[in-house]
Amino acid sequence: MRSSSFPFGPPGSAALTGSAAARRLLSRRAFLSALGAAGAVAAGAGALSGCTSGPSAAPPGGSGPGGSGAGPTGGSGPGDPVGRVVPGAVDGRVLVVVDLQGGNDGLSTLVPYTSSRYRDLRPNLAVPGDEVLAGDGEVGFHPSLERLARRGLVTVEGVGPMAGDLSHFDMSARWQRGDVDGTGTRLRTGFLGRLTDALDDGSPLVGVALGGSTPHLVNDRASTMSLDSLDALWFLEPADWSEASAYQQGLAAFGGDDQFPAVAAGSYRQLLDLAGRLSAGGDADGRDVDWDHPMVAEGGELGWQLYLAADLIGAGLGTRVVYAGVGGYDTHTGHAYAAEANLAQLDVAVDGFLSRADELGFADRVLVTTISEFGRRVPENGSGLDHGNASTMLVAGPVGDRRAGERPPLDDLDENDNLRTTIGFDRYLATLAQEWLGVEAASVLPGAPEPLGLL
Amino acid sequence: MxxxxxxxxxxxxxxxxxxxxxxxxxxxxxxxLSWDDAVADVLSRATGADAGDDPPATDDWTDLVTWWVNRMIDPTSGLRERMAWFWHGLLTTSADKVSSAGLIRRQLTDLRSGALGDYRTILHAYVTGGALVQYLDADGSMAANPNENLARELMELFTVGRDAYTEDDVRSAARALAGWVVEDGEVSWRRENAFVAPLLFKGVQDDWDTAKVVDFLCDQPETAQRVSTRLWHHLVGTDLDPAAAADLGKWWQEQELAVPDLVERVLLDPAAATARLNRxxxxxxxxxxxxxxxxxxxxxxxxxxxxxxxxxxxxxxxxxxxxxxxxxxxxxxxxxxxxxxxxxxxxxxxxxxxxxxxxxxxxxxxxxxxxxxxxxxxxxxxxxxxxxxxxxxxxxxxxxxxxxxx
Known part of the structure; x- marks a missing residue:
């Protein structure tokens, strides 16, 4: 039933004997320490930081039954919209959001290679015109985006905030909330979290975050969590191994009326439920990672995350919204090298994901989209680029190949020398919600932003 | 319960x-012991001893983390490691952007030895330490075309907070903070990279430099209030209403941002003893x-x-x-x-x-x-x-x- 393979492959959960369990513990411990060593080596590049065997740390706040909305405010905030699915929406579609954290430069992603103004403002950092890919006479892709340029994708230019500011935290929070103009600070849930609630059908993993903490998925109802490996649940899967089952019984008995014990007890119940469903899904023998797969070997943290995302979506856990965050885009210095490396990882990771989606049979119902808190300053500061405003977003999947959005003029920058926003990012999010997932945009975003008619 | x-x-x-x-x-x-006596015991143990051994010399920063975590776990460890950890959460740094473990070691030494001192001293050491200079892109920043990252985060996160500065303040502070260079694991200041003429920052015309900017920001009431409220939240786990937060900040400013005084005042508040298992x-x-x-x-x-x-x-x-x-x-x-x-x-x-x-x-x-x-x-x-x-x-x-x- 589960045709995909999962990372970290100790054998399946069924019929563990005492000695098999002991072996498993031993091999797991050895594996963890080997991983620790690898992690330490790779720390400088951060390349393996997504490869921890445990779940990712500080996962999304929203957490399904018992744990959901468990923040100090509890319950539904007065300002949080309640999502609605539009009648006749295509069922089962999945949205994968790749968050390029730090602020991705749109002008290095989709390069205005024939603009003399671009070369004037970026004497050191302009991408040479003879290197851009799939150029149309005005714009072309960064040479690192080789696979995606060949595959074809939709680009959306000019996406940004209204009345933006230059703080990572304010702008990240606004994207998380779906708050284009900074007036939605009372929103307690994240935009992606509201999507999971709108799509909630009781599935065990409607939303999942890879690569760590995100407020994007904070929600009220649907079951969501952060995960780096499904095998992390091995000791919670039903087993006729009394040491595991006695432990699981104890976890299930946790509870209490006080706020935090109740939250923790709810989280344990959710974990036990998920482990039970994974186990019922059968064949765990196939949880092997193809370490030579280009997206794992060359895709860095993001490649690893999207490799796991493909397995998760293929596992039939009802997953509809996936968040993958990757850092390294805050290129105040050394922009040229960083952009080359970052975009090459993005390229191999997204292309590899779409290829795996094809192999696993869900390529026609999955969309990969980028977000980023802001673009970068148009004039360079030497070797780098300071915080910017509007940027170019990428949309890959069964949606064709075209340049969309509205190109911000390079000769009319804002007061901080940044690109002006031509498409409020709430309209971009509205497009993903309504035109792809079939969730009415006005029901999950304040201000009823109009979808772009892209998909 | x-x-x-x-x-x-x-x-x-x-x-x-x-x-x-x-x-x-x-x-x-x-x-x-009564709560108050127990608080006094915890404080006097911590302030009565220095930070002990410095972190080991190493070229692998993860050795420093292992060493530090073992210090935290040591049965004799107490408020000093707790506060050093608190400061690392506020005045953070990622090793990914720091070129040598020696710079991390220097910062960790400063954080632990200064953990129970005063915030102004802690902040000066942090901002001019090579680890932060690299982490927030001040390494090589030139006054003619300064990097804004350190200036922005210094105001947004470490001192006055988001509503207390403008983009002009960021640009001015970035110029005033220019001149730092890290080479061969050592941080130095180069006059030729710095802005040495008078500059308007926060409405004040002066020969601003890094020390003056940090001092000015430490003198702002917003800084005392933000940092003390954050420590309250860390130690007590509850939110502080705006009036109480203003009182606490004002009081702490009068204590010249001395850390042990703030810890004592927070812990002796009746809420500290009773707000249990609440975070x-x-x-x-x-x-x-x-x-x-x-x-x-x-x-x-x-x-x-x-x-x-x-x-x-x-x-x-x-x-x-x-x-x-x-x-x-x-x-x-x-x-x-x-x-x-x-x-x-x-x-x-x-x-x-x-x-x-x-x-x-x-x-x-x-x-x-x-x-x-x-x-x-x-x-x-x-x-x-x-x-x-x-x-x-x-x-x-x-x-x-x-x-x-x-």
Whole structure:
């Protein structure tokens, strides 16, 4: 039933004997320490930081039954919209959001290679015109985006905030909330979290975050969590191994009326439920990672995350919204090298994901989209680029190949020398919600932003 | 909640908040003292001793994290390591952007030795340390075309906060902070890169430089209020209403930002003694408590990555977010898998299997009836031999909701 393979492959959960369990513990411990060593080596590049065997740390706040909305405010905030699915929406579609954290430069992603103004403002950092890919006479892709340029994708230019500011935290929070103009600070849930609630059908993993903490998925109802490996649940899967089952019984008995014990007890119940469903899904023998797969070997943290995302979506856990965050885009210095490396990882990771989606049979119902808190300053500061405003977003999947959005003029920058926003990012999010997932945009975003008619 | 012994429960609460472990012998020492006397004991122990050994010289920064985590776990560790950890959360740095472990070592030495000093001194050392200069892109910043990152974060995160500066202030501060260079693991200031003419910053025309900007920002009431409110939240776990926050900040400014005074004032507030188990332990707080209980050295600091809180690997310059997310399924999964996978052979000496002994060792002097019942329900049987039943009780105590709370 589960045709995909999962990372970290100790054998399946069924019929563990005492000695098999002991072996498993031993091999797991050895594996963890080997991983620790690898992690330490790779720390400088951060390349393996997504490869921890445990779940990712500080996962999304929203957490399904018992744990959901468990923040100090509890319950539904007065300002949080309640999502609605539009009648006749295509069922089962999945949205994968790749968050390029730090602020991705749109002008290095989709390069205005024939603009003399671009070369004037970026004497050191302009991408040479003879290197851009799939150029149309005005714009072309960064040479690192080789696979995606060949595959074809939709680009959306000019996406940004209204009345933006230059703080990572304010702008990240606004994207998380779906708050284009900074007036939605009372929103307690994240935009992606509201999507999971709108799509909630009781599935065990409607939303999942890879690569760590995100407020994007904070929600009220649907079951969501952060995960780096499904095998992390091995000791919670039903087993006729009394040491595991006695432990699981104890976890299930946790509870209490006080706020935090109740939250923790709810989280344990959710974990036990998920482990039970994974186990019922059968064949765990196939949880092997193809370490030579280009997206794992060359895709860095993001490649690893999207490799796991493909397995998760293929596992039939009802997953509809996936968040993958990757850092390294805050290129105040050394922009040229960083952009080359970052975009090459993005390229191999997204292309590899779409290829795996094809192999696993869900390529026609999955969309990969980028977000980023802001673009970068148009004039360079030497070797780098300071915080910017509007940027170019990428949309890959069964949606064709075209340049969309509205190109911000390079000769009319804002007061901080940044690109002006031509498409409020709430309209971009509205497009993903309504035109792809079939969730009415006005029901999950304040201000009823109009979808772009892209998909 | 079941309070097993009032004095011990009070002592355990104070230790959970003021150190990074709950040492049973310290509970014994504090159990008969009043809250105020116990607070005085914790403070005088910490301020009466220096930071001890410096971190080891190494070219691998993860050695420094391992060393630091072992300092935190040491039975003699107390408020100093707690405060050094607090400062690292506020004044954070990622090793990914720092070129040498020596610079991290220098910052860690400053944080630990200065942890119980005053905020102004801590901030000066942090801002002019090579690790932060590199982390926030001030390395090589030239006044003619300055990098804004350090200037912005200095105001937004470390001092006055988001509403107390303008983009013009960022540009001016960036010029004033220009001139720092890191070479061969040493930080220096180059006059030829700096802005040496008078400059308008925050409406004041002056010969601004790094020291003057930091001093000016430390003199602003917003700085005292923001930092003291953050420490209140860390130590007490509750929100402070705006009037109380303003009072606390004003008072702390009058104490010239002295850290021990602020800690004492916060802990002597009636709320501090009574607001118990009201915030989650973060990933590192759980890990140090866990390691201290199982008694094995923390030679695997990378495990902290899976717990979401590896020192010197913050998610961003804002540090690690707190709140109920630390009790989400993913977070508890990481904790439970460590608890389940404990090396029982290594902790065998002194290990006992009775529920009360386990709770004492874990510092769980108050707990919910559900947790107590879950532990009491574990009985040995034909399927669950005595030793496995004992392991199961330990695993459940370490996985319990209460052990995940601060």
């Amino acid at each position: 079941i309070e097993r012994h009032p004095g011990r429960a009070r002592a355990a609460h104070l230790l959970r908040r003021t150190s990074l472990t709950v040492n049973p012998s310290r509970i014994d020492q504090l159990a008969d 989650p332990r973060s990933g590192l707080e759980w890990f140090t408590a866990y390691r201290a209980v199982v008694g094995t050295p923390a030679d695997d600091a990378w495990t902290l990555q899976s717990l979401g809180q590896m020192p010197y690997q913050p998610p961003n310059v804002g540090g690690w977010p707190d709140g109920p997310r630390w009790l989400s399924p993913g977070s508890l999964l990481a904790r439970a898998s460590l608890a389940f996978d404990t090396d029982w052979e290594a902790m065998a000496p002194g290990r006992s299997g009775t529920v009360d002994d386990i709770l004492d060792r874990c510092g769980l002097q108050e707990l919910s009836t559900a947790t107590r019942a879950a532990l009491d329900a574990v009985r040995s049987s034909d399927e669950l031999p005595v030793e496995e039943a004992q392991h199961t009780r330990w695993r459940l105590a370490l996985s319990s909701p209460e052990f995940s709370l601060a």
